[in-house]
Amino acid sequence: MLSKKAQLLFVILLFIAGCSILPREQSLLSALEKLVEYEEEFNKQQKSLVELEKKEKEIYDRVMSLGMKQFSEISRLSKEALKIIEKREKRIKKEYDSIQMAKKQLEAVKTEISLLSDQLIKEDASHLVGLLEKRYMTYDELYNYYQQALQLEIDLYRMFQNEQLTLEQLEQQVVKINSAYHQIKKANEQFNRYTVQYNEEKKALFEKLK
Template sequence: MLGISKSRLLVVIMGLVLVLSGCLNSQTPVDKLYSVLEQVVIKEKEFEEQQEPLVNLEKEEKVLYDKIISLGMKEYDEIVKVADEAIQIIEKRSLHMEKEQQSIQSSKKEFQKVTSILEEMDETDIKDKAEELSAMMESRYQIHEELFKNYTQGIKYDIELYEMFKNKDIQLEQLEAQIIKINEVYQKVLENNEDFNKKTEEYNKKKLEFYKAAGIEIKETT
């Protein structure tokens, strides 16, 4: 029921000297770091691909939710039918969110290579900027972990709500209490998402600043 999407990492192309060198051992620490940072972007490609279907599924579910609210208990059979359709959509949302999380975890694993590369750096100014970039990305991963936890909890609450709709004996107070739980957890998701997008934008900006400070000729791409 959110209709939100998450910012993606910026793809940056470097000159042919590094791209065609082929051997990490012949690269400087800065070259190695560039290779890892852009590999991280590739690892998050699947994350990027989940955004549109997730938003669309959330919108589809909202339509079904509104339909149930408009129905009276005399139309119980229709309520059950629509609730089951909504649960199927939620299960699809869950699958897309799992793919997103797997992509972020793959990105995080790749990014761990940065630690050993930082140890090879000698230039203090460049190393400081790289460490700042690293800390920013680690913060981004932590935010997404919290987002994933809250979104997963929200999915659980959503399914519970639609199962409650299918219960003829459910009390209005029970539905209201469940909806409050859902609203509270998705408020957290919205805040997590806002923080994640902000951190992603900051990281993209800092990455470009680092490349320029390190003397890397670059070209941004979409």
Template sequence: MRLRLFMVLAAAVFIMTACTGPSAQEEMYNHLEEAVKKEEGFREQQQPLVKLENEEQELYEKIIDLNMDQFDKIQSLSKEATGIVEERQEKLEAEKESIEAAKEEFDKIKPLIDELDEEQAEAKEKAEELVKTMEKRYEAYQKLYNAYNEALKLDKELYEMLQNKELVEEDMQKKIESINNSYNQVIEANEEFNQYTEEYNNQKKELYEALDLNVSYEESEKSEE
């Protein structure tokens, strides 16, 4: 029912520079790698979110195995599941805050692109491509956030419905169908976000090469369920 598989920004380590002061390319490097650090909050939310999703799924399965003679138990488990949905919402907001901070840091490279001279035309082109890809990645994350936020809203509505003893089964099935459709949108948005993240990581490497920056890369990580 749920899937979290997020690619993250690749981190690079600056090995050596021949410049005595911070050049435009070194400042660009600093902002790009600071953006990676500011996405740590995004990375850190992944495993806790997966854990909460699993806990909620277990509660949901317990609920649907019960009958109306056990309504008190259904009500209790539904309230517990609602609490988990609220925790997931908190993690999602922390994740979004981290992405926005990283984007704000990334945007600081834009004025530096104009400082690259004519001999760095290739690097300038690579930097402009990177900016376009980051914009698309950020837009993809906004879609992902909105889709996941909507899914959480529907989850919460379902658990509220389950606390009503007069619940009509047809209404519950419609809500479950809406939830499943919503998570399909999450998966689609997630795939788009990952696509742009991969493009971004590759283009950043190309930019560093064009800037003649001697860097090494850390392995990118994924968070998955």
């Protein structure tokens, strides 16, 4: 028979051993919370991008309201717009990087799901992963369209610095930009639909895991 001291030591060792082994559900929750951190960085960049896009739109409207006789003012405004586009490029790069980190974290989430014994939670978590994969795929399309649109806008503002710019050249470039933003709008709408679904399913899963 164990002495009282030995029994106490045995209980302490069992407690320590138990604390060192996290339940699989807790491990999954931790992996998902890490993914959410990257998503928060994405959201932060989104707000900054919207502000910069608004500023550039104001400059664009101002330029379009001027005639080429006011070339010096158009040239000045165009250079200002190019600086804003440069800031947008930096923001979109940070946004892109946060999504790439979230993609990598999603692989860790998949590993945790494969180790679950609770089949109901496993099914819900697997469905969430599938939804996220579609969402990230849509983001990749959105990012590519956005990059194309940025380059077209850069070309436009450089064209504005050419005093020999014709109305036909301007119209052709504006058509290209509008077409690019039409693609962005469609991809963004799909991305937002996936985001709404993701947030709903994520909330439901977190409630089950906590």
